[in-house]
Amino acid sequence: MASSILKIHPKDNVLVALKDLSKDEDVEFEGVVYRLQEDIPAKHKFFMQDMQEGDEIYMYGVLVGKTQYFVPRGGIMNTDNTKHAADPYTFRPYNYQWEAPDVSRFQGRTFNGYLRKDGRVGTANYWLFIPTVFCENRNLDVIKEALYNELGYSVTGKYRAFTRELLAAYEAGQDLTSLSLEQLATAVHRKDRVFKNVDGIKFLNHQGGCGGIRQDAAVLGKLLAAYADHPNVAGVTVLSLGCQNLQLTDLMQDIKSRNPQFDKPLFVFEQQQSKSEEQLIKEAIQKTFLGLIEINKFERQPVPLSKLTLGVKCGGSDGFSGISANPAVGYTSDLLVALGGKVLLAEFPELCGAEQNLIDRTIDPAAAHKFINLMTAYSRAAEQVGSGFHMNPSPGNIRDGLITDAIKSTGAAKKGGTSPVVDVLDYTEEATKPGLNLVCTPGNDVEATTGKTASGATLILFTTGLGTPTGNPICPVIKVATNNALAKRMADIIDINTGPIIDGEKTIQEMGKDILEYCIKAASGEIIPKAVQLNQDDFIPWKRGVSL
Known part of the structure; x- marks a missing residue:
């Protein structure tokens, strides 16, 4: 049977409720009985001893707060009686010793990834659209709608069908409030992807590139360059207005600075140099379509687990x-x-x-x-x-x-x-x-x-x-x-x-x-x-x- 309370570290002076506990309930931990002074909801903590004003609170073995006034043993920790506190930190010589876990179960294992020319490995194969400035967001949205719907990447089919049913019911004079979601649910078959080895076409809509301070544009350029160079990205289309702070030349330089050997398909369109918005969009779609044909030739292949880069959040x-x-x-x-x-x-x-x-x-x-x-x-x-x-x-x-x-x-x-x-x-x-x-x-x-x-x-x-x-x-x-x-x-x-x-x-x-x-x-x-x-x-x- 699972315990109802937990002490995370021997140094801690609070216990964690793993399930809802009631006021006046007696709970036992390591031979000690605690009478709860109030209800303790699951995930919350209560004190293991009487706490005076200014007493230090420890959890995970470190200082996490101080009490603001007297709280009896078995009392709940809350934002009224506890305020944030943390120990100061500094550099000090320290010989850290790490005992690595047993990895025999995974030794020699592989995953099937996209091996790029520079040796990095992608877990996906994407085409990426990048605007240098927020002024191009609408053009990206138009292109996205066209490509997603026709090439099989849209997930909104069921919602469009749902809206059509609502419209039909409305036009037929039905009482929409009496219709359940189940009655209106229509099976919608998602269009098969045309390019089987292209995992998606992605769009980096953002609110930057102009206005603000020039440093914002500079940081944005480095960020967009990092995405263009990412191993999960196989090709890039860039849309620019022309007069913005983040100039195309700056973005291209950021890409080359990050990776001097950058050789992915890269198509660039500047609206202020185009004949019309329609021409810009059609040309961007056409060039991208040709690029998709090329990156669809990439296939997954076995690579060692050492090629994974895992973000934790x-x-x-x-x-x-x-x-x-x-x-x-x-x-x-x-x-x-x-x-x-x-x-x-x-x-x-x-x-x-x-x-x-x-x-x-x-x-x-x-x-x-x-x-x-x-x-x-x-x-x-x-x-x-x-x-x-x-x-x-x-x-x-x-x-x-x-x-x-x-x-x-x-x-x-x-x-x-x-x-x-x-x-x-x-x-x-x-x-x-x-x-x-x-x-x-x-x-x-x-x-x-x-x-x-x-x-x-x-x-x-x-x-x-x-x-x-x-x-x-x-x-x-x-x-x-x-x-x-x-x-x-x-x-x-x-x-x-x-x-x-x-x-x-x-x-x-x-x-x-x-x-x-x-x-x-x-x-x-x-x-x-x-x-x-x-x-x-x-x-x-x-x-x-x-x-x-």
Whole structure:
């Protein structure tokens, strides 16, 4: 029988409720009985001892907050009696020793990926449309509608049919409020893809490229160049207006700077040099169609697991995130690192409280100092506008037990596993070293996945306790639920359920191995993650302003 409470680390002075507990209920842990002072919802915590004003609160073995007034033993931790606190961090000589997990089960295994000329491997084969400026978004939308509908990439057929039925019922004088969704559900057969080896045609609509400050355009250019050069991308079409801050010459230079050997098909169209909008769109479609014929000739082939680059992300987090999904993904991360692959851990505002552990694990002192400088500058920028990392938890996070940023962040850092940190990357910098890399991005779901992909992630494991539809245009995003209820309620977006860890049916290590097995199948195109099936292609460039 699964326990109803959990102590995560021996140093902790709070216990986590794994199910709803009632006021005046007696719960026992390690021979000690605790009388609960109030209802403790699942995922929330209660104190193991009387807490005085200013007492330090420990969870995951680190400082996560301080009490604001006296709270009796068995009292719930909440935003009224607890405020964020975290230990300071600094560089110090530290001989970190890592015990790699047993990878005998995966030794010699391969996945079927797209091997590019430079040796990198894609988990997908996409054609990518890039606008240099937001003025071209409408043209991209017109092209997208035409290509998606005719080439078999649209997922909106059932909704168009649903709308047609509503229209027919309305024109027939029927009472629409009396019709159930089931009555209106029409089977719609999705058009087969014309190009079997082209996994998708993707569009990077954005709001940048002009206005703002020139530095925004410069960062955007590096971001778009990173997407053009990504191993999941086989060809690119660029649409430009002509007068914007991000000039075509700047983007081309960014691409060449990132990869001097860049040789993918690249078609460029500038609207202010075209005869008409119609000509621009038709020519872009025609050239792209010819490009699709060429990249459709690429086929998957077996490559070692060391060719995988795995981004790890959490969003819509809950009180179980740091107990089930994140540690399980962390074990997957350790497995992949031991096999020679790359892992990207980002979301710098959600590393608050975990900094010292990550610094101590960083192999290169220069990289450790880079991490400290990036974290310090980011935190200072937030504070200068009246915010701070302590304001990172969302209302949904708090309702589900993540009371302080240090609690949320320390649990979030579990996704990176326990391996040494081999490098620290600023936004858009490419991961080149096998092992665990830290990537500076916001915690914001889409901004983080956008940045992680720019650094080279070819798959992203995205853990969630509350549910989120976030995806990415060119990097398949795999959703990992922290609990059974979410996995059942939002089965249309969840790929993997780690709820059995909470129920005591599986260990973190067993689940971590299961997740890697899923990743191998997803990287091979044998399984299509839900976010990919639903065309959840979210893309938000970070302007380097304050975003948590």
